[in-house]
Amino acid sequence: MAVRRIDLMLCTGTGCVAGGAFRIKDTIENEITKYGLQNEVSVVITGCNGSCGQGPLMVVQPDGIFYGWLKPEDIPFLVQEHFLKGRPVKRLMFVPLERKEPVPLMSNIPFFQKQMLIVLRNKGIIDPEKIDEYIARDGYTAIEKVLPLMKPDEVIEEIMRSGLRGRGGAGFPTGRKWKVCSDERKFPKYIIGNCDEGDPGAYMDRSLFESDPHSVIEGMTIAAYAIGASRGYIYVRTEYPLAIRRMQIALSQARDYGLLGKKILGSDFDFDVEIREGSGAFVCGEETSLIHSIEGKSPEPRQRPPFPAQIGIWGCPTVINNVETLATVPVIINRGADWFSKIGTATSKGTKIFSLVGKINNTGLIEVPMGIALREIIYEIGGGIPKNKKFKAVQTGGPSGGCIPNNLIGLPIDYESLTKSGSMMGSGGMIVMDEDTCMVDVAKFFIQFTNDESCGKCTACRDGSEALLEVLTRISEGEGKEGDVEFLEELGLAIKDASMCGLGTTLPNPILSTVRYFKDEYEAHIREKQCPARVCKKLIKYYVDPDRCVGCLLCVKTCPVSAIKGELKYIHIIDQSLCTKCGQCLEICPPRIAAVTKLTGKEARELQSLPGPIPVAEWKKTKSASKGDFRFTPYREETDREHRGDNEVP
Amino acid sequence: MAKLTIDELRKKREEARKGIYLRQGEFKGKIIVHMGTCGVAAGARQIVSAFMEEIEESGRKDVMLTTSGCAGLCSREPMATVETLNTPPVKYIDLTPDKVKKIFKTHIMEGNIAAEYAIGIGSERGG
Numbered sequence: 001m002a003v004r005r006i007d008l009m010l011c012t013g014t015g016c017v018a019g020g021a022f023r024i025k026d027t028i029e030n031e032i033t034k035y036g037l038q039n040e041v042s043v044v045i046t047g048c049n050g051s052c053g054q055g056p057l058m059v060v061q062p063d064g065i066f067y068g069w070l071k072p073e074d075i076p077f078l079v080q081e082h083f084l085k086g087r088p089v090k091r092l093m094f095v096p097l098e099r100k101e102p103v104p105l106m107s108n109i110p111f112f113q114k115q116m117l118i119v120l121r122n123k124g125i126i127d128p129e130k131i132d133e134y135i136a137r138d139g140y141t142a143i144e145k146v147l148p149l150m151k152p153d154e155v156i157e158e159i160m161r162s163g164l165r166g167r168g169g170a171g172f173p174t175g176r177k178w179k180v181c182s183d184e185r186k187f188p189k190y191i192i193g194n195c196d197e198g199d200p201g202a203y204m205d206r207s208l209f210e211s212d213p214h215s216v217i218e219g220m221t222i223a224a225y226a227i228g229a230s231r232g233y234i235y236v237r238t239e240y241p242l243a244i245r246r247m248q249i250a251l252s253q254a255r256d257y258g259l260l261g262k263k264i265l266g267s268d269f270d271f272d273v274e275i276r277e278g279s280g281a282f283v284c285g286e287e288t289s290l291i292h293s294i295e296g297k298s299p300e301p302r303q304r305p306p307f308p309a310q311i312g313i314w315g316c317p318t319v320i321n322n323v324e325t326l327a328t329v330p331v332i333i334n335r336g337a338d339w340f341s342k343i344g345t346a347t348s349k350g351t352k353i354f355s356l357v358g359k360i361n362n363t364g365l366i367e368v369p370m371g372i373a374l375r376e377i378i379y380e381i382g383g384g385i386p387k388n389k390k391f392k393a394v395q396t397g398g399p400s401g402g403c404i405p406n407n408l409i410g411l412p413i414d415y416e417s418l419t420k421s422g423s424m425m426g427s428g429g430m431i432v433m434d435e436d437t438c439m440v441d442v443a444k445f446f447i448q449f450t451n452d453e454s455c456g457k458c459t460a461c462r463d464g465s466e467a468l469l470e471v472l473t474r475i476s477e478g479e480g481k482e483g484d485v486e487f488l489e490e491l492g493l494a495i496k497d498a499s500m501c502g503l504g505t506t507l508p509n510p511i512l513s514t515v516r517y518f519k520d521e522y523e524a525h526i527r528e529k530q531c532p533a534r535v536c537k538k539l540i541k542y543y544v545d546p547d548r549c550v551g552c553l554l555c556v557k558t559c560p561v562s563a564i565k566g567e568l569k570y571i572h573i574i575d576q577s578l579c580t581k582c583g584q585c586l587e588i589c590p591p592r593i594a595a596v597t598k599l600t601g602k603e604a605r606e607l608q609s610l611p612g613p614i615p616v617a618e619w620k621k622t623k624s625a626s627k628g629d630f631r632f633t634p635y636r637e638e639t640d641r642e643h644r645g646d647n648e649v650p
Numbered sequence: 651m652a653k654l655t656i657d658e659l660r661k662k663r664e665e666a667r668k669g670i671y672l673r674q675g676e677f678k679g680k681i682i683v684h685m686g687t688c689g690v691a692a693g694a695r696q697i698v699s700a701f702m703e704e705i706e707e708s709g710r711k712d713v714m715l716t717t718s719g720c721a722g723l724c725s726r727e728p729m730a731t732v733e734t735l736n737t738p739p740v741k742y743i744d745l746t747p748d749k750v751k752k753i754f755k756t757h758i759m760e761g762n763i764a765a766e767y768a769i770g771i772g773s774e775r776g777g
């Protein structure tokens with residue numbers, strides 16, 4: 001193998017690919033060939049690096065220098081300066097918001113520093129399409145150990161002792177699930193890897209496939225050996241084409257090496273895996289629906305028990321695990337249950353991957369030890385909230401989870417604490433919300449989602465979610481009445497009791513938790529017809545403050561429905577009867593002017609716009625003539641309004 | 651492809667490790683070739699290639715070869731700085747592929763400074 005001087009670890013997770021990572025790859029390769037560096041420098045494609053907010057990105061090894069927000073036009077300079085002349089390019093490095101200096105080394109960027117990589121141990125280090133690179137990083141050593149040296153029961157025992165719990169939602173102890181299945185006397189048995197990943201905003205499992213598919217295959221093989229299965233399925237949604245392709249490549253390479261198939265590594269153990277693609281219904285991630293879906297039946301859940309571990313696919317005992325759970329297994333085998341169980345808290349062991357999205361500076365995929373404080377995730381790894389806004393809450397556990405408010409910022413992230421706070425671990429989505437988020441709107445968004453995704457089998461879930469949505473919609477449109485909140489709570493609890501599968505038993509969580517922590521917001525909507533965060537469209541009005549408007553025409557030109565009247569240097573006026581409240585005027589108005597604002601409640605209802613165009617200069621004059629005690633504030637009482645009448649320009 | 655046995659898998663792993671060693675970050679030696687415009691003009695590219703050949707020949711996987719800008723002594727280019735775990739950085743000047751061979755053997759392989767080609771020991775003081 002030829003010696004190289006530099007490996008460029010170019011992220012080709014879905015996010016970076018969408019940002020043009022492959023175009024960047026071509027450009028780099030052209031440039032390095034131009035300088036004759038092709039034998040010294042190689043471009044290695046990797047799975048998701050995690051720091052998705054900085055993509056497209058790459059890490060230069062062995063120096064460990066991190067470059068983000070790459071554009072093809074940056075590449076010629078970068079290749080010449082850094083890879084030819086050895087001068088790292090500062091302007092392409094990551095610059096944290098609070099500091100002005102770029103941070104060259106990936107290992108010094110706080111986003112990476114606080115993480116602990118077990119499942120994502122190979123992310124950004126190996127090319128996921130090359131089995132040899134996985135093998136080089138101790139890949140398949142766990143199988144090497146398990147097959148000749150451990151009995152199936154010993155494997156189960158080890159996983160039990162490690163304290164590993166399922167990463168797919170409910171947190172069921174993995175070893176115990178395997179034991180139940182292994183105790184069944186019926187054969188054949190099956191193992192299923194669940195990569196349905198239906199939570200909006202979550203992409204942990206997709207990234208795992210894209211960055212290290214063999215870790216899932218190895219974990220599945222060990223699980224199969226432990227329970228006595230010889231066939232497995234990977235269930236993954238069709239919307240993940242890159243993940244599926246990488247998994248297909250990995251499976252065929254593993255077969256070529258005899259790591260799947262008959263008599264694996266010369267043992268008597270046979271095992272192979274098939275990919276099954278789902279069409280992305282949320283309920284298909286639920287284990288009994290998923291099994292129905294693979295069997296070609298309508299994907300509706302069924303009553304449990306019997307659990308799939310007893311009666312699963314094709315009526316046979318089946319272990320179904322989330323793929324992150326499975327990818328953890330080889331590491332536990334290699335490093336031991338004792339090592340693993342020292343990480344995390346008393347009841348939640350190891351690490352968990354989260355996708356950190358929403359109103360957060362460092363959007364991305366993170367792996368952290370269980371028990372880490374929410375504060376560390378939001379402020380240290382996440383780098384805080386953009387534009388210095390206030391942190392309001394974070395939704396965990398996907399649409400069936402709940403929100404954790406800012407006063408619980410010290411909460412340790414583990415299964416029990418999250419459940420106690422009214423949310424749940426779920427599969428690891430974390431949606432961060434700032435002060436501009438309306439909690440009624442958030443609840444409505446998630447109920448809309450679960451209402452769409454309810455399979456319709458249980459009345460409570462099907463019609464109950466509909467009724468919840470109706471009430472929430474009314475509240476958000478200013479039609480709420482006394483008793484609505486109590487009704488939401490009561491119906492929510494009833495749906496929990498009367499639904500069969502996890503979709504119904506968890507769907508009221510977003511309502512219950514927002515009512516628990518943000519009841520005042522519901523009350524403001526109901527009583528004052530006011531949306532404190534100024535989000536609910538029916539309760540807000542956009543308004544141009546004449547004291548600030550300079551008459552620049554930017555908003556006038558931007559408005560898609562021509563609802564803003566105005567000429568150059570005349571104060572602009574929004575025609576409320578035409579305004580669709582898209583908010584583009586507020587976006588475009590330069591921050592130092594900040595003339596466009598949102599009004600809600602009484603001030604919106606009583607808004608009186610200027611009757612006609614006034615030159616900006618004229619407005620200023622009349623204002624100073626009134627000796628500064630006059631301010632155009634639309635929600636002032638009658639006296640002010642009369643006063644304003646006096647100042648109208650004919 | 652024939653199915654692997656455990657021994658063959660292990661052999662494959664040893665071989666495969668060589669392919670990714672740049673990314674693992676465990677280095678005992680570091681060679682920096684100075685590649686300012688002056689260095690490039692004086693033949694620094696050739697020096698990089700010569701060091702790469704030495705590394706390949708020696709089979710060492712713990713030696714990092716990088717480049718950096720001009721070292722400020724343009725008349726003595728091509729130049730390189732060599733650092734090993736237990737020695738301070740040493741600057742070597744007026745390099746030729748032949749000198750590279752000797753420096754690599756003496757300094758990297760045997761751990762002694764190749765004093766005849768060195769201009770100075772230690773780095774510039776920080777500001």
Ligand SMILES: Cc1cc2nc3c(=O)[nH]c(=O)nc-3n(C[C@H](O)[C@H](O)[C@H](O)COP(=O)(O)O)c2cc1C
Binds near residue numbers: 323
């Ligand atoms: C509505 C619903 C959706 C679910 N979606 C997923 C999913 O996308 N991925 C997943 O691994 N588990 C999902 N689950 C949980 C699975 O039913 C099952 O508990 C899990 O795959 C078991 O794996 P684990 O023990 O490794 O966590 C879902 C459950 C429900 C009720």
